[in-house]
Amino acid sequence: MYYYKEELINIIEPDQPDPAAAKVLQEALGGQFGEMRTMMQYFFQSSNFRGKDKQFQDLIRGVFLEEIAHVELVQKTINQLLNGAGESTPGNAGMNAAPIDEAVKHANPHHFIMGAQASLPVDAGGNPWSGSYVYSHGNLIADLLNNVVLESTGVLQKSRIYEMSSNKTFRETLGFLIVRDNAHQNAFAKALEMLGVSWGKLFPVPNYDINKYPECRKYVDKGFHNIQFNFRLDETRIAEIFQGKSPSRNGGDLSVTEPPQGFPVPQMPEMPNEHAPGLSDMNR
Amino acid sequence: MYYYKEELINIIEPDQPDPAAAKVLQEALGGQFGEMRTMMQYFFQSSNFRGKDKQFQDLIRGVFLEEIAHVELVQKTINQLLNGAGESTPGNAGMNAAPIDEAVKHANPHHFIMGAQASLPVDAGGNPWSGSYVYSHGNLIADLLNNVVLESTGVLQKSRIYEMSSNKTFRETLGFLIVRDNAHQNAFAKALEMLGVSWGKLFPVPNYDINKYPECRKYVDKGFHNIQFNFRLDETRIAEIFQGKSPSRNGGDLSVTEPPQGFPVPQMPEMPNEHAPGLSDMNR
Amino acid sequence: MYYYKEELINIIEPDQPDPAAAKVLQEALGGQFGEMRTMMQYFFQSSNFRGKDKQFQDLIRGVFLEEIAHVELVQKTINQLLNGAGESTPGNAGMNAAPIDEAVKHANPHHFIMGAQASLPVDAGGNPWSGSYVYSHGNLIADLLNNVVLESTGVLQKSRIYEMSSNKTFRETLGFLIVRDNAHQNAFAKALEMLGVSWGKLFPVPNYDINKYPECRKYVDKGFHNIQFNFRLDETRIAEIFQGKSPSRNGGDLSVTEPPQGFPVPQMPEMPNEHAPGLSDMNR
């Protein structure tokens, strides 16, 4: 069973609204290599796990637990990028006031039509997330190889999305996720190393210099790329795998720790123009 | 952030394998009104919640937390229905032994091809789950109305799926979920009642006699249809809504309690015929 | 604006329930070349029509109007094939009575889970109908060519579906539709003939002998393959096109007539096992 503490896994850095950035950041939420995919893929793999080698199941479920928090972090980041964008007066009373140009021209219009300027389960092109993204093959090596590819591609795409806006809300979240994807690459690569593959000088993929991303540096200084957070309220065997030398060319030692210090979940402002939540003028 | 204790929210009742039942039970997992939909819909609604009426956000997130455990319960039930179905000898060594007839004729062939006889994020017709199922409109009343419809339709479909097999593994899980959907109908209906609607003699939908489902009775006797489980490790305001008279014609009083006593998660057998997990004959 | 008279365009011939036939007949309703496609394609083409040659617009809209009645006819035929299939006692009271085997093994399970044994907007494989099937190119010749192909392929597929069951409910509807698709092939081919193409000995496609389908003969005897029904309550210019020699090798003269004598719409029985409509035991 699953438990919750109302804390975000990283901070939502304040900055200006930027609906175009919100549109492309959706890739990291509902894209083929986004956080919804990693979350659901590791959920199915851990529930469908066969056999006695429970340390692998624990590892996969451990990453799954963190991914739920990642999904929430990206949802909240998109919401922050949309807060304050567009008109705030409801109805415009037919005064022919300026229409929501961003919503029509440079944003995902569904951010303004479907959600009340809030996150959606879609990618940067507006395609809805699909269950066909989830790979749970049952064969442990095939699953682990797939997970390594998923994390590598995820970080590759995030490093490209990062270039698309210099908004601080946007880049802080991407910086944190890039470092954590690195840790998850290490987790699955290490598991494969125990089964016979040596990753030599290949990892991480892409071959980026983490120093180019200033948002990443503080997380690297904390060692977040070599740490597995433990969200279990009972015993776990993750540390049987996630320990010793990192499989990546970046080196260092792997270790399992408590979850990081959490951050308060920001309360979202009402959005009267979107009838959200729409309770303000009821007689209660 | 999200925490986990390795316990199932209900028991997996043992019975014979039944891949045709596993095929139709997928509707309750990856169908338009299945547990993946409820889980993701309440996840988005609680992350996208606007304004200060946090008791509603807490209620929606509270149901979300239980739905994660429901998804795991249905995954495990499907897996149990598939364990032991089909041939167990790998490769058949060209002996023209009996092929997996069930997989070809009466089952979802993807259960045997994609997963190693394990659950998939698809519906009873094999269609992959889609992000377009998730409604998070931002308007609280629209969201709550939608959630009521979702839970009502969910229980309606489960009562029809229930008829499709008399397998005990299958019916026990459906019985438990029917009762809990009832509780969730109550939760969202009660929230709407606070905002002005009186459900009179309408609920629950469909208008079934719970006594016809023997699997349901023990859960009703425990009052599970009028209870909201609390999976929070910090404070929650759910009880401001989920209390007092039930909005349903079935009557009773609503209350918030601790999660139920958990059940051990069954370990799945190896499935050599499916190369799952496929580690048994490596030299480790 | 659109008006309705509660009459079916053809009779629902009574016969035994046959859920496997209902499954494949869905192709004629929600398939890529089914009646929903023809209905929506001609709707968009007639609304999007450009220029002054209104006789072509009238022709396309005229066929559209009949296709709405075809959709209703196929829905009703599928419903008739599903009436009486499966268990009729609700809940089974846990008596381990025989489950709905057909629903699990040889039918579309969604017929029993989603609809209360009723038609769905999907094809024979269970894929939902898609807006991407609709072609409305704006270029009249491209649109007419496409419509000819659509009608030819529609009748080709119906002649194959016809072989899949000897059920009379099933075959009567298919027989009627085969004849009418023939008339619609003629309509669009005649329009193209006015624009320069001569279909010679090519039509109809496929090159079937209508006498092989006894259900078709009575409609051919009535000349239904060379008639365009007029559902307009005001003036129409269809007869400027739909007149003179048939463009098909079958010969005959084209004419526009009143709609055929309608048939009563059968009332569907209640289906307590499916909670449909579910009002019977409420205190009203």
Next chain:
Amino acid sequence: MYYYKEELINIIEPDQPDPAAAKVLQEALGGQFGEMRTMMQYFFQSSNFRGKDKQFQDLIRGVFLEEIAHVELVQKTINQLLNGAGESTPGNAGMNAAPIDEAVKHANPHHFIMGAQASLPVDAGGNPWSGSYVYSHGNLIADLLNNVVLESTGVLQKSRIYEMSSNKTFRETLGFLIVRDNAHQNAFAKALEMLGVSWGKLFPVPNYDINKYPECRKYVDKGFHNIQFNFRLDETRIAEIFQGKSPSRNGGDLSVTEPPQGFPVPQMPEMPNEHAPGLSDMNR
């Protein structure tokens, strides 16, 4: 069977072309809560209706008939917004004339590529309409609840789309539809009221002040929010339900009337640049 009179259910108010507005208005045509959904959902529900309570079937079919006219109204509004947008000279004869910038940058490019600057069966994000949007559960209460949610969400989204452009063609159609969605909310809510639910002060959803939409006022003055139009050429029992006090907090009395005075269907100009209809230079 279905009949037609060439009249629009509301006026197409003239204004400048606005392809970006056309793009977002597609949501009201082919979106998950758009007019194609309402039309097809009520079509399936009325065809699949079970049992003797024909007044409910008549009500659902009555709304279906109006929705066909709504689909046509939105198609025509989108077409009007696209007429005159972009280049009108065909081919540009390689003169490097200004390309269709709007089509490439701020519009749905398919409006210019697929249709000849005309409506498409897609939503504001370009996703094709899907049969999976249609809910026809067979259980009357589940269907009615769903219809209420559908109409509420429809009007919520239209009130958001309304903000996206001050174009008069765009806003006039949205204003009319907002009022009619209101009437349809009333229709389904009233039907549920007869079955036991009291909507108290909840309706309409969202809780908007209709006076903010000047386009709506004249329709409200005509009482269109409390009227059900009757498109039947034979008897109907709608008035057994649609009468008495409105279930909405806005009050008033419900009544069934003749369809409104129709409006001429505007003839669309030829579009040589799009080869539409493309007959102008053939030797006829």
Next chain:
Amino acid sequence: MYYYKEELINIIEPDQPDPAAAKVLQEALGGQFGEMRTMMQYFFQSSNFRGKDKQFQDLIRGVFLEEIAHVELVQKTINQLLNGAGESTPGNAGMNAAPIDEAVKHANPHHFIMGAQASLPVDAGGNPWSGSYVYSHGNLIADLLNNVVLESTGVLQKSRIYEMSSNKTFRETLGFLIVRDNAHQNAFAKALEMLGVSWGKLFPVPNYDINKYPECRKYVDKGFHNIQFNFRLDETRIAEIFQGKSPSRNGGDLSVTEPPQGFPVPQMPEMPNEHAPGLSDMNR
């Protein structure tokens, strides 16, 4: 079996980068009437061909072979339009340098996120190509009619896409493909002519004046609209069909020739900002 010579079927004309043009040109690659559709449709039709009339099978497969080269040509054209678009410095080192505005606002963001500024199997709206586009009916006349419609619609859409940018890379490829689609219209129309249809003055569709497209003229001068290229390394019976008078109103004689002189395949520059190919700074 399939063989390859590294040559493009037409030249990639150099010009400025134009990501908005790349976005709409995707329709000609992954759209419903694009080159991936023609390629896969003719592949399935030729593999699934029944009966002894091998000259038709040879004709269909012959066009299939050319379509593979067309797919490659459009991929390369899109890549050329994307080369040099956006920032070239990787990472931006947190200097808040200008973000990739085009990628966010006027381009398909997936061109920058998924591919390293390279072609994708999607249409101009970003929808992924679907196997449901492929029609292979088995009935030769239905297949040929469909192919004629496919080629006509393809050229209609290309003539519209052509208007969207005056970029030379873009227009040169479109010009070449328009002429070749013309030849393929002729091929399938001629085959139908042998079976009884006379196309009179109908073809080509649309009724465009080829002289308006200066890029087309040189290919028409070479007779490319009346030529079928032969990519077979063994015997083919194409010339039994593709010979004699053109079925099009443009006249001329049909003939089968060797493939055209090929063009060198341009090498794509590295794209460090996209980590593509990403090998440059590894120690190899």
Next chain:
Amino acid sequence: MYYYKEELINIIEPDQPDPAAAKVLQEALGGQFGEMRTMMQYFFQSSNFRGKDKQFQDLIRGVFLEEIAHVELVQKTINQLLNGAGESTPGNAGMNAAPIDEAVKHANPHHFIMGAQASLPVDAGGNPWSGSYVYSHGNLIADLLNNVVLESTGVLQKSRIYEMSSNKTFRETLGFLIVRDNAHQNAFAKALEMLGVSWGKLFPVPNYDINKYPECRKYVDKGFHNIQFNFRLDETRIAEIFQGKSPSRNGGDLSVTEPPQGFPVPQMPEMPNEHAPGLSDMNR
């Protein structure tokens, strides 16, 4: 440009018709890890390749060329499994003869409705192939890792499909493809080995004993698992990578050779019951 010689890459072993086997074999054609995916993925990757390391591009395109022949091989195998299934008399002349039970109950009904008992671009569950399956990331390592996973998963699924029927037509094709997927795993793994990864004892995945598949043995004896076929009519640099020790635990040396001896493409019988090709009774 692409050339063709009418030869199959492997033999179609004759056996009884088996439409249920045809249904599941579709996974190897149009499934997420089937031959259409590998073909299109390597096509996009080789066309989108960036930089000077042309030996990698040659390798990827080399595998692409073979995959076209694999697609054709699976199409032909499915067709062979469908030839002779079902009724052969057209129309049944209303004699209530036995309907095509297989088509309705145990087969993919689209095999009989859409194609004339012929292959389709869909998977074993009937879902159409999607462009979203294709990964072409531009980063060479990410692409190669992905290709390794694709080939590993492909062979894993084929080894499961193999169990589903003992039909010789079915198993011979699967046996051949399993061996070739092995060779392709080697190709991409070797390329990664050159870039720093050592696959140790991990490969091949799954860890199957090839001796269990008698159909495979003769291909292994020929060394097909360590051979790259060369389909280029000009120079290629594949051998710079595909040489030396195999990266797999199975050992052996890699080499590039001519394509294998081809097999005649079987002519498909006419299928009058399906109107395919439908020319037989025209007056030609």
